[in-house]
Amino acid sequence: MKKITWLLLTGLLLIGIVVPGCSSGTAKLQVATDATWPPFEFIDTKTTEIKGFDIDVMTAIAEKASLDIEFVNVGWDPLLAGMAQGTYDLAISSITITEDRKKEMLFSDPYFAAGQMVVVAKDNSSITGHEDLDGVVGAQIGTTGAFEIDKIDAATLKTYDDIGLAFQDLINGQIIAVVCDNPLALDYVKENPDKMKTVGEAFTDEYYGIAIAKANADIVGPINDAIAALKAEGKFDELSKKWLQ
Numbered sequence: 001m002k003k004i005t006w007l008l009l010t011g012l013l014l015i016g017i018v019v020p021g022c023s024s025g026t027a028k029l030q031v032a033t034d035a036t037w038p039p040f041e042f043i044d045t046k047t048t049e050i051k052g053f054d055i056d057v058m059t060a061i062a063e064k065a066s067l068d069i070e071f072v073n074v075g076w077d078p079l080l081a082g083m084a085q086g087t088y089d090l091a092i093s094s095i096t097i098t099e100d101r102k103k104e105m106l107f108s109d110p111y112f113a114a115g116q117m118v119v120v121a122k123d124n125s126s127i128t129g130h131e132d133l134d135g136v137v138g139a140q141i142g143t144t145g146a147f148e149i150d151k152i153d154a155a156t157l158k159t160y161d162d163i164g165l166a167f168q169d170l171i172n173g174q175i176i177a178v179v180c181d182n183p184l185a186l187d188y189v190k191e192n193p194d195k196m197k198t199v200g201e202a203f204t205d206e207y208y209g210i211a212i213a214k215a216n217a218d219i220v221g222p223i224n225d226a227i228a229a230l231k232a233e234g235k236f237d238e239l240s241k242k243w244l245q
Helices: 002-024 053-065 076-085 144-150 163-171 182-191 214-233 235-243
Strands: 029-033 041-043 069-073 112-114 116-121 135-140 155-160 177-181 196-199 206-208
Touching: 029 053, 029 076, 041 053, 053 069, 053 214, 053 235, 116 144, 116 163, 116 182, 135 144, 135 163, 144 155, 144 177, 155 163, 163 177, 163 196, 177 182, 182 196, 214 235
Parallel strands: 029 069, 135 155, 135 177
Antiparallel strands: 112 206, 116 177, 116 196
């Protein structure tokens, strides 16, 4: 009897210790990002921190909406799969809102307008826009850039897990062009002006949104309210000047 009583008392004490701890704490929302897409999301080589326009945007939204978040750096394909499966709560990673993606995850209101742009070697004079693409063209796998290349009959798509590898192949003459979002294209050209250039204008109209797991539908409203408030306050203009100009 004493042993049973002691076990019961021990169990009650453990419950008394564990339960309050569980009920008082709120789990952070995991925000997935593929930090290979400067200036929107990238790893600072000096601090190893994830930085960029999207990171500052999501941080400002979380503060405005009173959301407790933590960023998780994952590859692009695992990010999309994880959002579809509910592995992550949110994702911000230059994600274009598309009808196909809407089937697997929810989206916030758009927070940025972008478009696809062609980047070629500095000495290339035969390609003046996407309509001239005739050969092997690189893009990150699963992106709208890859989808657009697939629409061009004369172009052969080569996909990469990391867009930086596509630009490296372009510099090395392994492919004739890279297609990606215009802010990214301009950033890579800015960093390598003697090796590559953009040609033509952005040839698609796209909008980035914050992806939200379907199980978290209750935070779509607060996130949209935060986006609207931050736009009205000029926060997006401030961050654009910081990262995109």
